[in-house]
Amino acid sequence: MTTPLPAQQTAANITYRESGRSDAPALVLLHGIGSTSAGWRLQYEPLGRHFRVIAWDAPGYGGSKPLSGETPSVEGYAQSLANLMDSLNVEQAILGTNSWGTPTAVAFARLYPQRVRALILGGPAAGWGSAPKSEREQRAAARIERVKLLGMKQMREEDASDLVAPGTRAEVIQWITSAEGLNAEGYAQAARMLAQADVAREIASVQCPVRVVSGEKDTRTPPETNAKRIAAAAPNATLQMVPDCGHLPHLEHPEVFNASVLEVLRAVGQTRAA
Numbered sequence: 001m002t003t004p005l006p007a008q009q010t011a012a013n014i015t016y017r018e019s020g021r022s023d024a025p026a027l028v029l030l031h032g033i034g035s036t037s038a039g040w041r042l043q044y045e046p047l048g049r050h051f052r053v054i055a056w057d058a059p060g061y062g063g064s065k066p067l068s069g070e071t072p073s074v075e076g077y078a079q080s081l082a083n084l085m086d087s088l089n090v091e092q093a094i095l096g097t098n099s100w101g102t103p104t105a106v107a108f109a110r111l112y113p114q115r116v117r118a119l120i121l122g123g124p125a126a127g128w129g130s131a132p133k134s135e136r137e138q139r140a141a142a143r144i145e146r147v148k149l150l151g152m153k154q155m156r157e158e159d160a161s162d163l164v165a166p167g168t169r170a171e172v173i174q175w176i177t178s179a180e181g182l183n184a185e186g187y188a189q190a191a192r193m194l195a196q197a198d199v200a201r202e203i204a205s206v207q208c209p210v211r212v213v214s215g216e217k218d219t220r221t222p223p224e225t226n227a228k229r230i231a232a233a234a235p236n237a238t239l240q241m242v243p244d245c246g247h248l249p250h251l252e253h254p255e256v257f258n259a260s261v262l263e264v265l266r267a268v269g270q271t272r273a274a
Contacts, residue, residue: 004041005017008057008062014059018052019045020050020051020052021052024052025050025051025093025117026092026094027051027096028055028056028090028095029053029055030056030097031057031061033099034152036057038180039098039251040250042258043254043261047258047261054088054090058080059077060186061181062181066185071192072192072193074197074202075111077104078104078108082115094117094261095108095109095118097119097120097121098122098250099124099221099248103127103193105121106202106203110203116206118264119209120261121210121211122249122250123215123218123220124199124212125197126197127198128194129195139195140195144188144191144192147184147187156178157177160176160177161173163246163248165215165246172248172251175251176251203230207235207236211260211263212231212234213240215246215252216241216242218246219246223241240256
């Protein structure tokens with residue numbers, strides 16, 4: 001499978017990749033905690049036929065400037081996203097996520113409802129914000145300590161098989177194990193943000209259409225406590241369960257994920273000729 005990546009660009013202290021026409025509806029993609037804008041390699045070309053696709057490297061990832069402080073808030077990431085969209089003259093967008101990108105997208109939709117046409121949440125992480133403080137701190141600390149001990153590359157190699165369903169093609173595993181653009185400091189901030197996030201609570205006030213796309217075999221963010229819980233809490237959500245799929249539907253079954261994005265595009269009335 002050919003997987004060309006658009007070149008990285010920089011705006012508002014954030015590196016990002018872009019494909020598609022500048023006058024097309026905007027689709028902004030937010031990666032997971034162990035990924036970067038490169039993780040959307042199977043979306044740039046097919047979805048770029050219909051969208052202006054913009055995928056960021058979150059603060060502390062790729063060439064993006066980290067947020068200040070050891071424990072930046074979910075709102076801090078959302079504000080950084082708003083700054084990037086402002087600098088790229090994107091007034092409204094559909095936001096698509098994988099895993100850890102979900103809290104930022106939901107916070108953005110809560111803070112800037114007029115700027116979000118819809119949310120597409122792939123393999124969403126609900127966050128740990130509803131757990132007792134001691135448990136949240138312990139989970140974040142364990143993740144951070146593991147990265148310090150192993151390094152990003154070895155951690156990704158050890159985690160790869162748990163992120164996808166059995167039988168996933170080898171090239172997906174190769175993409176997962178690449179640690180390019182990842183660093184321990186950015187990951188640590190991201191883990192502490194996840195410890196604060198409570199997506200199910202946040203999304204209860206989000207009125208835009210929400211499509212939740214979850215792998216039936218996702219063991220990293222089990223659907224019962226993540227995707228299904230989020231979909232049940234959102235006022236205007238649909239849940240799509242993908243068979244033989246783990247935590248990364250956009251890489252494991254890109255044809256399913258991309259088709260879901262296009263369905264949402266049609267539903268919100270932004271269809272344009274390719």
